[in-house]
Amino acid sequence: MSAATQEQVARAIDSVPGWSRDSVRARPLIGGLLNSNWLAEHEGETYFMKVYGVGSENFVNRDLSIEAARAAHAMGIAPAVIHYDVAAGVEVCQFLHGYRASTNADFVRRDFQERVIDLYATFNAGPKLSVTKDVFEMTDEHIEQGAEVGAIRPADFDWLCKEYGRAKEAFHASGLDIVPCHNDPMPGNFLVPDGQEEVSDMKLVDYEFASNNERAYEIGVFLGEMFIDPATSQELIERYYGEMRRDLLARVTVARAVADMKWGSWAVQQRQLSGWDFDYQKYGIWKYARARMLFNHPDWNDWLSWI
Known part of the structure; x- marks a missing residue:
């Protein structure tokens, strides 16, 4: 697995409803051993965006991880999942300002x-x-x-x-x-x-x-x-x-x-x-x-x- 290319990130952005590579400004965040993490800004809002690492599907059940994240959010202990698309290799979550x-x-x-x-x-x-x-x-x-x-x-x-x-x-x-x-x-x-x-x-x-x-x-x-x-x-x-x-x-x-x-x-x-x-x-x-x-x-x- 390797870090996401610019084209992978652009395709991931395009897959999010209402987003396009022209309307979103993304910058990389430090961290992540299976994926690349990004701060995405769209129409004045900031989001946490994860672009799945190539081959990470061999180790991660993405549907299960989203299920768990949503359950944790319902308990008040995790940010909200805004969007995810396994085929496009992306998930977008609420960005916790001040954390x-x-x-x-x-x-x-x-x-x-x-x-x-x-x-x-x-x-x-x-x-x-x-x-x-x-x-x-x-x-x-x-x-x-x-x-x-x-x-x-x-x-x-x-x-x-x-x-x-x-x-x-x-x-x-x-x-x-x-x-x-x-x-x-x-x-x-x-x-x-x-x-x-x-x-x-x-x-x-x-x-x-x-x-x-x-x-x-x-x-x-x-x-x-x-x-x-x-x-x-x-x-x-x-x-x-x-x-x-x-x-x-x-x-x-x-x-x-x-x-x-x-x-x-x-x-x-x-x-x-x-x-x-x-x-x-x-x-x-x-x-x-x-x-x-x-x-x-x-x-x-x-x-x-x-x-």
């Missing part, structure tokens, strides 16, 4: 951490989406995709897969807790009012990886992505579930390891396919290293038994 994307540095703050947990609690409590795809299905799919394209994997990949398989068996034995999930806690997916200390009006955006999924994964992947320490992790788990039990701690912690297997496997096969200027291989090997750290943790077998 900025969060950064990794923001998530050292406890109020940011707690607000994300509350956003997840809201979205996870919503109506089920039309598609269930749990993290184990996702991970298995990425592992298979990697094999097909000759992804470069760690020397101990077979062992990593064995421990991942034990986690999968433990979850399936206890039963999955399936709820609508966002599944992608990149810092830039959390928008906050710019220049304000208060983050209670944080919004959650980019539902490309949304699906019905295991509840503990939603929390575990966030805690891992933001490097939340064990003590704070337990407090945030208690905030989400309303209580702390060892089985809840185990589910979220093991899901955190599975998340690293999932994203590591996604990244190393992306390295074989993507033309974006991003070191997918380094990212993937780092994710595998984090999974390995938890698989080697002295409490790993206990966590599996507590699930």
